[in-house]
Amino acid sequence: MSEEYILELKGITKIFPGVKALNNVQFQLKAGEVHALMGENGAGKSTFIKVITGVHKAEEGEMFLNGQKVDFKGPRDAQAAGIAAVYQHATSYPDLTVAENIFMGHEIIRHGMIQWGAMNKEANKLLQRMNADFDATAEMGTLSVAQQQMVEIAKCLSTNARIIIFDEPTASLTRSESEELYRIIDQLKAEGVSIIFISHRFEDMYRVASRVTVFRDSQYIGTYDVDGITNADLIKAMVGREITDLFPKPDVKIGEEVLRVEHLSRTGFFKDVSFAVHAGEILGFTGLVGAGRTEVVESVCAITRADSGNVYLEGKETHFQSPSDAMDAGIILLPEDRQKEGLIMSWGLGRNVTLPVIEKYAKNGLNNEKKERELSKELLEEVDTKAVDIFQPASSLSGGNQQKVVVAKALAQEMKVVIMDEPTKGVDVGAKAEIYAIMGDLAKQGYAIILISSEMPEILGMADRILVMCNGRKTGELSRDEATQETILELAMEKGATTKGGAA
Amino acid sequence: MKKKSAFRKLFGSREFLLAVIVVLMFAIVSAVNPAFFSFKSVTDMMKNNAVTMVMALGMLCVMLVGGIDISIMSTLALSGMSIGMLLKYEHIHNTLLAFVIAMAIGTLCGFLVGLVISRADVPPIIATMGFMYIYRAMGYLVSHGGEWAGASALGTFKNFATTKILGLSCVIWVIIVCYVIFFFFMKWTRTGRKIYAVGSNAEAAEVSGINVRNIKLMVFTVMGFLAGLGGALQVSVYASAMPDMQQGGEMDVIAACVIGGVSMSGGRGTVIGTLFGAFIMAMIPKALPLLRIDALWQNTIKGVLILVVVLVNVILQRVADRNALKGREM
Amino acid sequence: MAGKSGRTISNKPESPIKKIIFSWEGILILVLIGVNIFCKWFSEYYNMFNLLRQMPVYLAEVFLMMPMAFILVMGEIDISVGSIACLSATMACIVCNTGAPFIVVILTALAVGTLCGVINATILTNFTELPPMIVTLSTQIIFRGIAEIVLGSGGSISAANTAGFKALGTKVGKVPIILFLVAILAVIFAIILGKSTFGRRVYAIGTNRLTAHYSGIHVQKIRFIIYTVMGLMAGLCALFLVSTSYGANTTTGTGFEMDAIAMAVFGGISSTGGKGNLAGGIISAFIIVCLRVGLGQRNVHAQVILLILGVLLIAAVALPNLIGQLRRAVKKQ
Known part of the structure; x- marks a missing residue:
């Protein structure tokens, strides 16, 4: 029976000091399929991937590749067997060139010397296959996130991998960049590569995968065909219970204007942005990654300095010199990166x-x-x-x-305005609902809330008014009733097409 | 992203800027005092700074992986003092053997430093500070409590610095060979590139199967080897060995690297840049008397130069960033 | 508020006694006792009287250790302090030799130190991209370079009017003034680092600078203050250096920055920032002082003492790491 599977894992158990990260987990990958792996954070997906790629060694369990039992001693063995992974956080070398990043560990060598010419040529070939718009001699650190991901994929291709694992590849990609990634995955699939795809986004799974396996609490829950499964089924499998109302947006009477921003500009980041937010209101801030949303609110909070423009709090003009001034005045920012900026x-x-x-x-x-x-x-x-x-x-x-x-x-x-920058990024479904509930409560208590988010359902579900930014400019403002997925996307992409890949 | 022409890349590079500075310094000093513009003056300058020049290569590797090594001059003193005493008490006579012993001692010292840093996770500045004390004290113990090995005690060994091959002093040949080897090693070998990889992103290096600990162990061992070689060079160039030689000299080596564009946080720096950096450091003491500046000013000028170089670097980077931002259309 | 599940979160702190016994400071106190027993056995002259008499020479460095602890907790380093002490000592001697009243001499030393600290602080807070190691490396060379220029070809100066410096070196009862001063400053610095909002912020900066900035902490202001105080304390250190040698030369204070860092790190203050406290630094400073006095009484050479210090320093940092690794390895089995 194992013949039809290119990769099969049985009874995998992995123990870290104090925790069982994987408990008797199984998984089957058919040749040439895209198989989604889903589960809440901490369900064991990343550990599982590291077992497959030989980074971790499982305490128990067996792994079969093309029906043959294999036992990887380290990442090199997995690589030699044709397994490669594109990790969640780009594992690149910012100071080295694209070609070096692609060929790190398996450089083209003749007479003990690295053949730079051949390597650059080979790298450019791989990049062309993906319609990349940069050269192999470019420095990795100067590329955008999406471009770096292309390099990571090229790295997998350069090892002639037959199984490629994507660990949350779309987490920091914009929508159009995600589309580009889907296209590349389709192409890889057509070339006969088998793919394991980890993601939190249901849309990713529906778009690329044919089957989906769910883990929960370090255990295997089940494998399903993507055709015929619903969001509700999946959430239930992942969380272990049903979530009836994900977006508990309370009806709050919108009060006085609290914060008004006029013609705010910062060279190179955003230009001429104006908006206002009222007591009890949730103002959604959306746009593609890199549109300048975070930069705008950081300037409002004086974390960075704007070059021009005015900020009014309760009708009075403010001149914040430092973040603490803004905080004393009651403008509180919950930063995007919890681990680096928040805590x-x-x-x-x-x-x-x-x-x-x-x-x-x-x-x-x-x-x-x-x-x-x-x-x-x-x-x-x-x-x-x-x-x-x-x-x-x-x-x-x-x-x-x-x-x-x-x-x-x-x-x-002491809060007046609460600015939440991607509050549910990397948060699992169960906890997401709780954070939305808190947000709703805050609105009920009369705080003015700004919610920055790239997730369409979240913005549509929670915001009273939606401000869309594109390429550093405000491109539109929609009321809750006007806003649909399509209208938002149209505004968010207004100029996006012309600067593809340049948004860093 | 457009492909930059090779030409533009060359002129935009840090190495080019450094080369311009070296040539300018050379031209100015020569204009004021033509005596500077001679083959002998340049070779003398290199000879007197052989230790710094050679050891800057090791420091380049150490700094590339994000480390620092302030124990090197103690290693130099220990290895140099050891062969000094061996020669003085006539345990050995052979110059080559003396070099091998010095390099072996240095390598062992570096290996120990590397072990403590890579296996016990001691921050490099702390580990090398400890070894700076330890090796300096050992050098002192080797010297029987402060004895010198003067020129007369060194026998034929001191001739190494005065012997010439093809018109160049042996010491200069050593420098040239070191730089050529490192130039190829760092750019064209897998191990050389692994050093850059570890410094650029150690976590990623680990995932792609590079043994980060061993690379760290290796760079500190290489540093130790070069410090041992430096010890032998020091003794032969100055025809004496004493336990307190080159005390504080590690700062000159680090400064040469910094001026040469090696980043303190790792991942950035080249052999050519280091060469220019070491050259600039070497030119200062040589040029000052020619410019009729009191030798007392030497250190202040050195310090100011380091500061100016790093500040200019930051300011240029800021200007470049600003222009890049202004260029973004919105 | 939001879906209250009635879950309670404990906020009872651990008993402080347990904390002290199982801490690095606890171990250090044992080491301090051990060192004293060893010294007593090693040298017949080792007693309280001689300890107090010989201590002042080594105590001046403790002035540097205290602000250095703050800098290390911030995850930074200042290797220019030995040079600042040299320059301050030089200037103090020069002013002293003009016949100025001794208070002016004191102020000169402190002012020169503070000025040097301000220079470091200004560069570091305006060019935050630069690692402190590089900046203080260059100012280390510059400050000592200036002292070299001032001292001229002789390379040394002696204080002609030693009365004031002698007064600094005297005792109150049996206790030297410098010990009093060290004790008072140690308490002040320890309270600021351990108990005050300023100290909490220093730890925040050392652990996660970005979060500190986002939390409204004036990161650059705090850095400026600390580097300035570092300079001031180097000036104070210089005064006591002159009070033991009645002069200054180009090597005054050489390597003091390393000694100060070594004391702090041996005291459990991590050079990578955010960890350790001043109590550990002070205990380790006294361990080192006692060791130096004890070994010095039997004419053990200063280099050998440094060798011991080097081994202790590396062991102090390496052993906990190795034990941790071993424990993890055993657990895995």
């Missing part, structure tokens, strides 16, 4: 929550640790964080719970 991962939850407000509770410059502990306990419970105590490090929580800590950190401050 101090090695610190306890409590200290993370109170970091922006320690001064408020301090006496004579000395910290009031007792008050801090009380405050952080209260706030962390308020957002329902799944944590044991306030001293455990932020890194021990899942993405969704980390995001809740970021929210608690915001709640510690």
Whole structure:
């Protein structure tokens, strides 16, 4: 029976100190199919991939390649057997050229010397196959995320891989870039390459995959045909329960204008952006990745300086000199990158929550640790964080719970405007719903909310008004009733076509 | 993204800029004092800075993987002092053997440093600081508590620096051979490129099957080897060995690399750049007396030069970034 | 608020006694006791009286260790402090020899140190792309270079009017002034680093600079203050250096930056930032001081003491890492 499968894994168990990352997991990949692998964060997908690619060694279980039992000692063995992976975070060398990135570890060598000419030529051939618009001698660090991903794919192709694993490849791609990726995957499939595709996005799965396997809590749940499966089925398989209402947008009466931004510009990032947000309102901010959304709100919060334009808070013009000025005034940003900008991962939850407000509770410059502990306990419970105590490090929580800590950190401050930048990025379905619920509650309490998101359903589901940006400019503003997937996309792509690949 | 012409690439490169600086410095000093413009003056300059020039290559490798090594001059003192004492007490006579012993001691020292850094995960600055104390003290112990090995004690060994092959001092040949080997090693061999890969993204290197720990061990061992070689060169050029030789000299080596465009955070830097950097460092003490500047000013000028080079670099980068941003159409 | 599941999160801190016993500081205290027992056995002259008498020579470096701890906690380094001390000492001697009142001499040393610190701080906060190692490497060469120029071809200067410096070197009762000063400053610095909002922010900067910036912390202002204080303390260190040698030369303070870093790192303050506290640094400083006094009494050469220090330093950082690796390996089995 195993003949029809190019790759089959049985009874895989992988144990890390203290946790069973994979528990008796199985998986079958047919030759020439695109097989999606889904599951919440921490379900064990990434570990599973690393077992296949020989980075980790499983404690138990067997792996068959073309019906033959194999036992990889390291990444090299897997590579030699024709298995390659495009990882979630680009594993590139920013200081080296594209050609070197592609051929790292299997350079073209003659007489002990690297053949640069031959390598560049070979690399350009691979790039042309994917209609890439850059040269093999370009420096990796100067490329956009999508271009870097092409290089990663070219790297797989250069090893003549027969099985390619994509680990959340679309996570940081724009829609048009995703389309380009789908096209490349279709092409690979046509060439007979078998593909394992990991993604959080259902649309990815429907578009490229023919079968889907679901993991939950380190265990195998099932394998389904993509034809005939519904979102609800999948969510149930992934979460283990049904989620009835993903977007609990409450009806809130919209109040006074709180924040108004006029003609804000920053050279090279955005130009002439104006908008306003009212109490109790959720203003959606969308556009392609790199459209300048994050940059606009960071300038509003004085994290970076705008070159021109005015910001009014409750009708009064403001001149913030530093992020703390904006925070004191009540404009709170929940940054896009939780781990790098939002939290101090090695610190306890409590200290993370109170970091922006320690001064408020301090006496004579000395910290009031007792008050801090009380405050952080209260706030962390308020957002329902799944944590044991306030001293455990932020890194021990899942993405969704980390995001809740970021929210608690915001709640510690006097808020008027809450800016949430991609609050559900990398968060699994279950936790997503909880974050939406918190967002709805905040709106109910009368805060003005700006929600930056690339996820269409989220924007359509939560926002009262939607502002669309493209290439550093505001291209449109839609009311909740006007907005549809199509109208938003049209505005977001207005000039996108002419600068393909240039959006970095 | 358009393909840059090879021509533009050459002129836009850091190495080109450094070459211009070297030529300019050379021209200015020669104009003020024509004595500088001679074959002998250049070879003298190289000979006197042989240690820095050779060891800058090792520092290049160390800095490429994001490390730093401040123990090198202690290694130099230990290996140089060891052969000094061996020669003085006539345990050995052969010059070649002395070189081999010095390099072996240096390699062993570097290997130990590399082990502590790559296997026990001690930050390079801390590990090499510890070994800086340890090796310096060992050099002192080897010297029986501060004895020197003077010119008379060194026998034929000191002749190495004065012997000429094809009109060039042996010391200069050593420099040339080192630079040629490293030039090919860093650009055309797999191991050389692995060093760049580790410095550019260690995590990615690990995933693609490069043994990052071994690469780190290797660069510190190579650094130690070159420090051992430097020890032998030092003793032969200055015809003496003492336990406190080149104290603080590691800063000159690091400075040569920094001026040569090697990044402190790893992944960036070339052999050619290092050569120019070492050259610029070597020219300063030679040029100052010719320009009638008191030798007392030497260090201040060196320091200011390093500072100016790194500041100019940052400012140029900022200007370039700004222009790139202005160029983005919106 | 949002779907309250009634889950409670504990906020009871661990007992402080358990914390102290199982900490690096606990181990260091044992080492300090061990070193004292060893020194007593090693040297017949090792007693409280002699310890207090011989200590001041080695204590000046502790002034450098305290602000250096802040810099290391920020994940940075300052290798120019030895040179700052050299320049400050030189200028203090020059001013002293003009016959100026001693208070002016003190102010000169402190002002020169502070000025050097401000120079470092200005460059580092305006050019944040530059690693502190490079900047302080160049200022290390420059500051000592200036001292060399000022000192001229002789390369040294002695203070003609030593009365003031002698006063600095005296004792109150049996305790030297410098020990008092070290103790007072240690308490102040330890409280600022460990208990104050400023200290918490320093740890935040050292652990995740970007998050610190996003959380409204004035990262550059804090860096500026710390590098400036570092310069000021180098000036103070210089005063006490002169008070033991009544002069300065081009090698004054050479390698002090490394000694200060070594003390701090041996005290458990990680050079990669965010870890350690000043108590550890102070204990380790006294371990080193005691060791130097004890070994020095039997004429053990300074180089041998450095060798021991080098081994201790590497062991202090390497052993916990190795034990951690071993533990992980055993667990995997």
